[in-house]
Amino acid sequence: MSDLAAYHAWNIALARFGASPEELKAEQARRLADEVARAQALEARILETREAMAVTLPYDRIADAVTGWREENPRCAISDAVLFEALHRELRVQAVLDAVAARASAVSAREVRDYYDANLDSFVRPERRRIRHILVTVNPDFAENVESRARARIDGIAGALRGGADFAELAQRHSECPTAMRGGEVGVVADDALYPELAALAFALPTGEWGGPVRTELGWHLVACEAIVPAEIVPYADAAEQVRAHLAKLRRRTEQTAWLKALVMRPMLVGDDPAAA
Structure with missing residues (x-):
């Protein structure tokens, strides 16, 4: 396993199984290897895109991420150099996904009202x-x-x-x-x-x-x-911002999902924009 793969393995093992890679059973280790391979492949594809080429990150931001990660994962023996590179890549990926999400269209007042009216049961404030x-x-x-x-x-x-x-x-x-x-x-x-x-x-x-x-x-x-x-329906004026934030989050996620799907569905060249397909 490469050094960068070890970083992915550590994170995925803790998230999926609540244990370090060395503590996994054989079947868990096999599943982990598959997930690590997929994660690395997707990361590599994202970092090939035109959006990724536009991302620059200050050294201090990456260094702070390294420090924070070390504090949360004191048992991990990954070297600082590898960790710096892994987090640099991870932060670039997140910056790309944030940029893609920002393309999502704004949620209109009509959409907010329609969602509220169609989901009144979700806005019941209990007694x-x-x-x-x-x-x-x-x-x-x-x-x-x-x-x-x-x-x-x-x-x-x-x-x-x-x-x-x-x-x-x-x-x-x-x-x-x-x-x-x-x-x-x-x-x-x-x-x-x-x-x-x-x-x-x-x-x-x-x-x-x-x-x-x-x-x-x-x-x-x-x-x-x-x-x-008494129990009551939360007034529209009180619920509107919550609804708007919910719909905006869904819209951003949809934008990211569509972009990622386009990315993995076709061959990529350096500088390609998957959304243009």
Whole structure:
């Protein structure tokens, strides 16, 4: 295997198999060899193009890439000279693909609106809750936070709430979460932003009620629901830029794919433009 092939092999092995080339089983090694050959062939074809000839990269950019790669791959024994050349080629390839992608036509406002209207189900914002919570952590290393003491403390706080105490004030005094400084305010959240046990409780509470205690991996919680924000469709004005970015990304990818397909489908001469075929 050539030195440049070793660079490709290292990257592909980690990406595909989560291991270095030397750690692969026989079948994995065979698959790796095939992928390395394809990667090198495609890289060579791209670097033959007119677009590649127009690319110049400053030394410092390549040197920085070498340093970054070394930090991420300390076990790899590829020499600095080979790594510099490999990353120089890789960065040139990426520059070419970026230039090709830039040829994609701009996404029009009409296209953005049409996509939004045709995919409203994708723009549903789920029901959310505005909540506060009080946390007493469980930690066997501290006497006050062993399981039994933590449970007794949260039960005592719950008793104070039943007696009419203010939730936010109790959170400030007793909660062991950073939100204590805000009276336990978590804010408006969807259920997937919470621990499952906490979400199940919070999203079962009516507005103005509190519940618990409930146990999570952190400890014992009490939860108060201050408001229910119903599920809604994200307004077009809020979604438009996200849609535009999504469509632009797809269009750039399509431009690259078409260019690469043309590149591999016909013989190449130095200076050829595959898109001209």
